[in-house]
Amino acid sequence: MSVVDRPLASPGYSEADSYPTHHFLNHSHGILSWALTLDHKRIGLMYLVGVMSSFALGGLFALMIRIHLWNFQDGWLSNKTYNQVFTLHGAIMVFLFIIPSIPAALGNFLLPIMLGTKDVAFPRLNLMSFYLWITGLVFFLAALSITGLDTGWTFYTPYSIDTQQGGAVLAATFGVFVLGFSSIFTGLNFIVTINTMRPPGMSWFRMPLFLWALYSTSIIQVLATPVLGITVLLLSAERLLGIGIFDPKLNGDPVTFQHFFWFYSHPAVYIMILPAMGIISELMSVHCHKGIFGYRMIAYSSIAIALFGFLVWGHHMFTSGMADVTAVVFSALTFTVSIPSAIKVFNWLGTMYQGTVSLNTPMLYALAFIFLFTIGGLTGLPLGALSTDMHFHDTYFVVAHFHYVMMGGTLVAFLGGVFHWWPKMTGRMFNDKLGIVSAIIVFVGFNLTFLPQFVLGSRGMPRRYATYLPEFQPLHQLSTIGSLTLGSGLLLALIVLLMSLVNGKKAPRNPWGGATLEWECASPPPHDNFSSAPTVGDPYDFSNIEYDGKTGGYVKRA
Amino acid sequence: MAQTTAHNEQAHNHHDTGHGHGGHGHGDHHGFSHPMPIWMLLSVFFALLVLTGLTVYQSTFDLGNAEIWMSLTIATVKAALVILFFMHLLWDKPLNAIVILGSLIFVALFLGFTLMDAEGYRENLLYDSVNDPRVTQQVDAATPTAAPAALK
Amino acid sequence: MTAIQDTHIPNHEAGHADDHHHEHPSWLAHHFDDAEQQFDSGKLGMWLFLVTEVLFFSGMFCAYALYRNRNPEVFEFCSSFLNEKLGAINTGVLLFSSLTMAWAVRAAQLRQHQLLVGMLGATLGCAAIFLGVKSVEYSHKWELGLLPGRFYVPQIEGHHGAHHGYLEMLCIVPAIVTVLCAAYAVFSWAIKSTFHQQVSGPLLTAALCFFVGVFLGQYLEAQEEATKGHANHHEHHMSVQGHIDHDSHDHAAASDTHEHDHGSAPAPVAAVASSGGSSDVYVDSKELATPKPNVNKSTMAGLFFSIYYCMTGVHAVHIIGGMIVISWLIVKAARHEFHEQYFGPVDNVGLYWHLVDFIWIYLFPLLYLIT
């Protein structure tokens, strides 16, 4: 494996920081060399394209919803279609986009590099997860084209047993089952890689926090996802064989379905948010050029969130007829799990304090994350409190809450991460000015879309309704305007990224001044990641990293 | 290239600790492979058979509520034998033991909360299958004491 | 052909051997440093996979506990339809397969290639027997209409269910597999290849074992009916309300009585019960005071059979999955691929196989032995 260094044509760059002519992207050619690749970087990139396309699809459905809701009645979709559109929006976003987004795309690309290994422990399994993901996608598209699923992403029984769209329910549950296994195998792979393949010097507490986040995420994936698997399996048996376990007509218990579903799906919200938090920890320290504040606290709180996240699922069921005792217990536990999340927010703020902040695109996304996630997390508390949730449940307040955490949190962090590692993944720099504009538009558009929904919800606007009372119209229209703004911001972000492939400057090895291992390998990395052994040091020690005007990047002082 | 050297060093250390932690009851000259002695395999198997016999025998008595606990206890003893010996957990890395035993905590959590809740709202269940017009298969007469459906 | 470039090992061996200071044998994947790291990784991966299996099954155990707690009388009633002799035999078979699997791991570690193939073959054979017996159980129940949930057919005493040929249907695939294995065996003898003989021998034996299981199951089922057939004279009938918690054994017997009543006409006893209506003479006064709901219907017994089929069905799918990977191991074992540095696949498949056994250890008493 050789990295051929060649003298650079472009002026202003030293030969020392030259660009590889041979890297994982041109290591081999042809479609099959991608389709059958075992290289974690290529698999990660394929996931990246996949999840971004799913996001675009889900986003289209979202815009359809918002446009429909412009008027309080007689929207352009029929009631039936409306149900299908919001279901597909939710299901695609959750299962196809947000769950695989960070771990499977960025995680796959970065985990072995940050760890200093050649690949994940099971490269074949890794490729298989990708194809399972594709299979799940196919089944979702089938659900979409058969008739359209109309159960909501939660598949609550008995409606999902009784609905006319039986074929769609079957296709979608099978899709979820397969996607679940895709997610499990990714998690399993990561756990094993981190446990058994750390090179010498890479002790647990020298791991970048992103890896801690991926590790905790993987624990949840392995523990919670199988329960989703059996839940949807029983649901399809319900439709195929009429087993009645969740069917009140056959003396089954539909509340049990909700227990099964949320035993997975509450931990799943941490599958979504933990990797995002990991990204933010990296971005904060790198772009503030300052060691992360409270490394151990952040690392431990990731694990704590992963484990305690299993204790609160009942807060989604307060109004489902659950027993009073259980409701009280779940409510109390809900308050305790918000503590580790708060710890992280304080740590990020502590990192910024007295740092030299570079306000570039990734950093702006990171700042947006902190702001939006905090709002999202704080509004979780009134939802977790029994008394207030009786009022808020199934209103737009909940919708706004989870969009603040999932979109304002995970999606924004994902974008920040994509911008941050884009030079590493593609070897190209993007236009930072336009990137900053995109971040600002996304931030403004996001708040315009979802802040009004808190107000709507607290005034009693129920979720999943195709029509509403006229008095809610102004706020709904504001929200629709916001969603279009948001959409254009995201489009701009995509354009900035794609443009960089065409006319972006070649990226230096370390454009931001990061101290983790991925910045020590070339951009883009060679096939086996490192041409020479990386020396594992403190991932947040920036003291000997300095800007090198000649390369436009940072170098390590010897 | 230097990297791989480093790797090797670690690997060797690893290897050494692997030998160190051993303390196995049986042959240790194969590095990480520890063949189980045949007598042990056979005795575990016969213990399992005996316990199966026991659980069948036990089921012929009417122990009331204790019965389920009896059979679960026997099953757990059997399961423990399988895990510890056949699955070699007794000699495995502690991490693997933590992994599998830890999963039981989450199973307990899942079953515990769900069942506790189900027990709690049970009294609120108003289902009346006999008078439920939606149940088409049900051909029961209207009164609960009428002839069973099957006999119609 | 560029794809080949990317499949690690050959490429690696060819082009980049200079990366390494030591030989990377073919059984060691290129991204691992040494055999032990590879082994440890595989093993941890397998244990994690078993964790997912445990949680996967826990959903069904949860449903089981929930409904058993709610309707214990349903479980008592329904359990009597399960033939505990068959369940016990199958438990023994699986335990034996666990023994041979554990022994196979030992053989792999000690380079006893011949023994390894034998042990894997024995495991495969046991799995096939298990499935054969299970097929008898399933088909028997289907004929009686003991189906899940909505499709449950309330049981009538003395009624035997029509012969629908379910067992024959279940045997179709194994029969095809057997024929294929037999053809392969003939082929391997014809070309005198020891390797192919070592593979085809165990496969064919295992395929035949399925039918051994079927005959065993049918024999025991018939025996059960013969011995308990006379229990009939108790005139107990199973569809009596609130009358199932004592002596459920005899109810089972009643339902299993083989009088070759293939027709659907209700047996006389049942008719009597029908006319008897609420004044059921067999219910003692204490039970009459607190009438229990009728359990012999889809909303009650149907639910039990749903759980029964889900649990045993998913378990059977795991057995089939295990058989596939064991067959793959047999191929590798016949090629003498395993040794003390590389036995991870045998060990890990073994772990999986023991877990399948582990689950059955719980299923057996929970489903078959309710009194």
Ligand code: HEM
């Ligand atoms: C910081 C602590 C958090 C608390 C206390 C919290 C609390 C809650 C509560 C009580 C509900 C149920 C509301 C109802 O249906 O009435 C809820 C819904 C939801 N939360 Fe959170 N949450 C938190 C963080 C998050 C995070 C980080 C995410 C995802 C990344 C998330 C995603 C969701 C989703 C998707 C729903 C709605 C599910 C549905 O009904 O469709 N939450 N949250």
Ligand SMILES: [Cu+2]
């Ligand atoms: Cu939640």
